[in-house]
Amino acid sequence: MKEAIEQIFKELEQLKASSQKEAEEARVRFLGKKGEITALMEQFRTIAPEMKREYGQKLNQLKKEALAKIEELRASAEASVQADAPKEDLTMPGDAMPLGSRHPVSIVRQEIVDIFRKAGYNVAEGPEIEDDYHVFEALNFPPNHPAREMQDTFFVSTGHLNPLLLRTHTSSVQVRTMESQELPIRVICPGRVFRNEAISARAHCIFHQVEGLYIDKNVTFADLKQAILVFAREMFGPDTEIRMRPSYFPFTEPSAEVDVSCNICHGKGCNICKGTGWLEIMGCGMVDPNVLKASGIDPEIYSGFAFGMGVERIAMLKWQVNDLRHYFENDMRFLGEFATATEV
Ligand code: PHE
Numbered sequence: 001m002k003e004a005i006e007q008i009f010k011e012l013e014q015l016k017a018s019s020q021k022e023a024e025e026a027r028v029r030f031l032g033k034k035g036e037i038t039a040l041m042e043q044f045r046t047i048a049p050e051m052k053r054e055y056g057q058k059l060n061q062l063k064k065e066a067l068a069k070i071e072e073l074r075a076s077a078e079a080s081v082q083a084d085a086p087k088e089d090l091t092m093p094g095d096a097m098p099l100g101s102r103h104p105v106s107i108v109r110q111e112i113v114d115i116f117r118k119a120g121y122n123v124a125e126g127p128e129i130e131d132d133y134h135v136f137e138a139l140n141f142p143p144n145h146p147a148r149e150m151q152d153t154f155f156v157s158t159g160h161l162n163p164l165l166l167r168t169h170t171s172s173v174q175v176r177t178m179e180s181q182e183l184p185i186r187v188i189c190p191g192r193v194f195r196n197e198a199i200s201a202r203a204h205c206i207f208h209q210v211e212g213l214y215i216d217k218n219v220t221f222a223d224l225k226q227a228i229l230v231f232a233r234e235m236f237g238p239d240t241e242i243r244m245r246p247s248y249f250p251f252t253e254p255s256a257e258v259d260v261s262c263n264i265c266h267g268k269g270c271n272i273c274k275g276t277g278w279l280e281i282m283g284c285g286m287v288d289p290n291v292l293k294a295s296g297i298d299p300e301i302y303s304g305f306a307f308g309m310g311v312e313r314i315a316m317l318k319w320q321v322n323d324l325r326h327y328f329e330n331d332m333r334f335l336g337e338f339a340t341a342t343e344v
Contacts, residue, residue: 001043005058008036012066017073027070037063101339105208105327108315109190112210115234116188119227121212124187126173131162134172138294139251152196166194169308171251174213178295183302184216190311201323208311213287215297215304221254221286224305228258228284235314236263243278252285252306264320272320279317282309
């Protein structure tokens with residue numbers, strides 16, 4: 001019996017199982033009803049009482065070891081089954097992450113800026129909270145002149161000579177540029193502007209402008225017309241025509257309002273252009289000599305032109321959006337429409 005026990009100890013040590021099935025076979029072989037260890041246990045009853053103590057301990061130890069070994073085989077067989085199970089398919093496409101997109105106003109502002117940058121304009125920026133001098137006075141709006149009423153102003157402080165206010169146009173940045181830069185000047189001024197207007201489909205109290213200024217010797221109205229024609233064709237397509245209608249701004253003389261041929265009906269007349277075939281896009285003119293003088297530029301030597309447009313207005317025409325308010329409500333369904341245009 002002693003040898004039999006030793007033999008089984010050895011066999012247990014070398015026992016291997018590569019599957020659950022083999023582990024179970026090993027259990028049956030040693031511990032099943034007719035198993036080798038079970039048989040030894042039965043034999044144990046027949047041995048001499050003085051030997052029982054020694055063999056009893058040995059047999060118990062053997063049984064314990066067999067149970068532990070078989071449990072170990074089971075666990076490792078289980079683990080190898082899991083390891084062999086098909087892994088996640090790493091070639092599967094991932095879950096799409098919802099990507100944001102640029103705001104349509106940003107897209108169009110950037111397009112306008114890029115067109116003028118190609119023509120040699122630099123971008124200039126200035127404060128949104130401005131003073132009366134840079135928004136009105138230096139631009140030839142005399143104090144209390146009714147022309148100030150053209151742009152209803154939000155005042156930040158009142159009661160002194162040069163009150164602070166929210167700029168009503170980015171022409172203020174042009175004034176700052178004339179004050180600080182060497183001539184010739186060729187700048188565009190994109191930015192947010194504020195006007196005290198009731199919010200409607202066509203007007204908002206906050207909107208964006210891009211204004212431009214070009215000052216050099218011998219700048220003429222023909223140069224202005226050409227600059228705007230090039231811009232209009234880049235923005236609305238190569239067949240676009242422009243027309244200019246006389247207008248009035250305190251800071252330009254002569255002044256004009258610019259229309260482009262309707263890019264929807266190509267001049268035939270539709271509800272976007274209200275049957276006229278033309279869409280208004282900006283104001284412009286030759287810089288008034290008083291404006292040049294106010295910034296220390298000699299109007300006898302230099303001349304220049306200026307123009308200004310609303311970014312939302314251009315975006316509305318480009319995408320046929322008929323309500324300005326869409327641009328400020330941040331409805332994801334609306335903003336998502338422009339997602340494909342984000343590579344601009
Ligand atoms: N500053 C004008 C506005 O906000 C636009 C403009 C700019 C007109 C330059 C003429 C020349 O309405």
